Amino acid sequence: MKDFRLFDISDFVMDEDFIRWVNEKKKADNDFWDNWLSQYPGKYMVVAEARRILESIGTEQKVISEVEKQHEIKRLMQTIRENLQEPERKAPVVPVSKKWWYVAAASLFLIASTFTYWFVKQDKKPEKESAYAAITSSRHLVESINTSGKAITLRLPDQSTVELAANSRIAYANNFDSTDTRDVYLSGEGFFKVTKNPARPFRVFANEIVTKVLGTSFIVRSFDKDSVIQVTVRTGKVSVYSQGSANDKEINSNQLGGIILTPNQELVYEKLNQKFQKALLENPVVILPDATNPVNMLYEDVSLEKVFTQLSKTYGINIVYDNELLKKCTVTADLRNETFYRKLELICKAVGARYEIIDGQVVVQSSGCD
């Protein structure tokens, strides 16, 4: 077993297991690295940098078209068959450019293969099971379609509300009465405010992904024409799964599993690559209700730990840093009217640190203060 504690940035960048995690983001690897990083938070920055380097290297290659490839295979087959009759001679490859009749043959083939391709495609592509239409058509559901051109607010049987965006539709079982869960099917965009009921999870099915909550507010955006599905959390916690994955049991339970999102976090699901990515909102909003406990962000010689704790609470965003290393740092600043990122910038500047956003968290790195 490798001891990743001894790894420096280069070691990570060269390690097969690490590369696989960054490139493929498989669940098992995610779990391993989340767990490992929570054990060794001091390694966060090294891992982040190694990831960044790998991301800048990339892995995607230009893909040659299927038609071109089939054409080349046919050309090869032709050559070796012609060659059977004259086994003594070394087969010369006829250069693409010189063989004029080849062009004619190729275009014929192109036409032929286009047809085959079309028919195969037709055969092989049944309606995706997770698509909105496929799910809703087979059940008796109440459906609301918003054709009004602007957002409308609907009340669901459990008193939850949904603000349905223009050109969006939603469907659910009458009274939610048939199951242990409150299931809603969405095509388009909806902002949900869900009434608390831990015994009956509230689930939104939006094409490939399922968002599950016990009681909270969040936005799901899933238009068929878009290449991504987005889930954004305002309050509370939600968990997101991909449909048809091995998680069916988890989706049905009343525990939160899958990918957990907290306030000001956003999850982007790329349909093409079936990849999830967690991010922070561009402009995070304060989640503490002002009335209960307004935090006064005017600091004079206040310990960094306290400043970070308050910032973290105010926005519900996790901030990772090495407390031991930064315990001597203090902050003097007026952060009352700044945006979240501006606050973060000013604090980091004050203590000579830098920060990065990784998986929807803020990771701070510094060499400490004297």
Add this chain to the structure above:
Amino acid sequence: MKEYSSKPDVNWLERLQQGDEEALASLMEMYYNDLYNYGSRFTKDDGLIKDCIQEVFISLWQRRETVGAILSPKYYFLRAIKNKVLKSLHKNKRNAASSHLPAEYVFFHEFPIERVIIEKQISEEKAEKVRRTLSLLSERQKEIIYLKYYQHLDHGQIAELMNISRQSVYNLLHETIHKLRSLWHSEFIAH
């Protein structure tokens, strides 16, 4: 060696040995993309790359009785295409047949840097710096990155393909990563 489809290949090679044309076609189907991509690192001449790939498979067919010696088809194909392409580039240039390969060649490789720049919302001025640093990587540094991260070859195979020792592979990789590292390092210091 991480080869994503090593099991089915073994079967194809056996069938090829028995003179099965279908097996040859399947191997081409499987590796065409990798070969075309690697070939296009040495030349932009699309026709030349395709002809070279044809030749690689024809000579594999002609020597099909001996394919039992091939341990990793992918490595075999990549090596063959590199030799073929470099040789025919050389031939075109000198206009005379020459059996040895040129030691110096150009290796084209574009990093997906524009995408990273957009995703991370890096300013234009910084993006320019990033581009400059990447363009400073040597041909060999680009090739080693390509073989390791795009073709997933192991260090031993990279060494043979690039005609250098295993230790040199490690050193070169280290050096390259160090360069990339300084790049991102200066990029994310808070200002």
